[in-house]
Amino acid sequence: MSIVITNISKSYGKVKALDDISFEVKPGELFGLIGPDGAGKTTLFRILTTLLIADGGKATVAGYDVVKEYKSIRNHVGYMPGRFSLYQDLTVEENLNFFATIFGTTIEENYDLIRDIYMQIEPFKDRRAGKLSGGMKQKLALSCALIHKPKVLLLDEPTTGVDPVSRKEFWDMLKRLQEKDITILVSTPYMDEAALCDRIALVQDGGILQIDTPNAIVKHYPKPIFNVGANNMYRLIESLNGYEYRHSVFPFGEFVHYTDSRPDFDPVSLKRYLESQDLSEIHIEKTRATIEDTFMELAK
Numbered sequence: 001m002s003i004v005i006t007n008i009s010k011s012y013g014k015v016k017a018l019d020d021i022s023f024e025v026k027p028g029e030l031f032g033l034i035g036p037d038g039a040g041k042t043t044l045f046r047i048l049t050t051l052l053i054a055d056g057g058k059a060t061v062a063g064y065d066v067v068k069e070y071k072s073i074r075n076h077v078g079y080m081p082g083r084f085s086l087y088q089d090l091t092v093e094e095n096l097n098f099f100a101t102i103f104g105t106t107i108e109e110n111y112d113l114i115r116d117i118y119m120q121i122e123p124f125k126d127r128r129a130g131k132l133s134g135g136m137k138q139k140l141a142l143s144c145a146l147i148h149k150p151k152v153l154l155l156d157e158p159t160t161g162v163d164p165v166s167r168k169e170f171w172d173m174l175k176r177l178q179e180k181d182i183t184i185l186v187s188t189p190y191m192d193e194a195a196l197c198d199r200i201a202l203v204q205d206g207g208i209l210q211i212d213t214p215n216a217i218v219k220h221y222p223k224p225i226f227n228v229g230a231n232n233m234y235r236l237i238e239s240l241n242g243y244e245y246r247h248s249v250f251p252f253g254e255f256v257h258y259t260d261s262r263p264d265f266d267p268v269s270l271k272r273y274l275e276s277q278d279l280s281e282i283h284i285e286k287t288r289a290t291i292e293d294t295f296m297e298l299a300k
């Protein structure tokens, strides 16, 4: 296993940031930690990168114990923290050189691994990092995290605050890195990115709600789910929330995802109810659950 986390707990005073978490990441896997702000993702990354010591439990990364063998971990693991961690006053090239030097290597020696990514920012190699766009900063941070050829890459919310095109490019890059036998643990609050991982853990309040492949997670959704639309979105949500048989009501783009508490739910009865609430253009259609629906259901 590339990462083994066994009963890890960590509290800050009374706040339990991680509550007895266990899971494993297989070699070469692209594994996602999916959860909202405050779920405990950053705390887990800091423990895995030896920057924070857990209150209880054990973890190994690339076969090394995060406490006893912290020096080896630092040599074999690449880490991209959530907040931009590069030196804003150094240029793109100086930043990369700096990271190469502290790991006793050179840009040339490991250029192969970063070529794909670095080529896109190389035209700006003399620009100060602080003056780069979000997407370019992210590519530079990833290049710096890779410059010592790590076996395991830990990425804490790498796409937060990055535009959709750069987000897509970033995930394409991760897929290519995976082909080079790098194990990747990545956290994100974006549910659409979860589908791009081999396996995901849904995390909330320091605990794991579920671990599986994205497909299996949505398949296990416990109820039939319906897209409901009407002429007035606000009134529709209000009416659905007031319906005595509702199980869940969740705005989803132009529709509302609705589940009913009755095992023999008939959409016609819902349509009649919504009409009685002065709604028109009512549309009810069965749909497939998404990871977001599953998360909302588990987090209830």
Ligand SMILES: Nc1ncnc2c1ncn2[C@@H]1O[C@H](COP(=O)(O)OP(=O)(O)OP(=O)(O)O)[C@@H](O)[C@H]1O
Binding pocket: 012, 015, 016, 017, 035, 036, 037, 038, 039, 040, 041, 042, 043, 044, 157
């Ligand atoms: N240094 C600290 N002191 C006190 N509480 C903290 C500290 N760091 C984190 N916490 C709390 O621990 C919980 C988990 O935080 P953590 O940063 O690990 O979550 P996260 O999922 O990474 O969210 P975010 O994306 O907001 O960083 C939160 O309730 C947070 O407020």
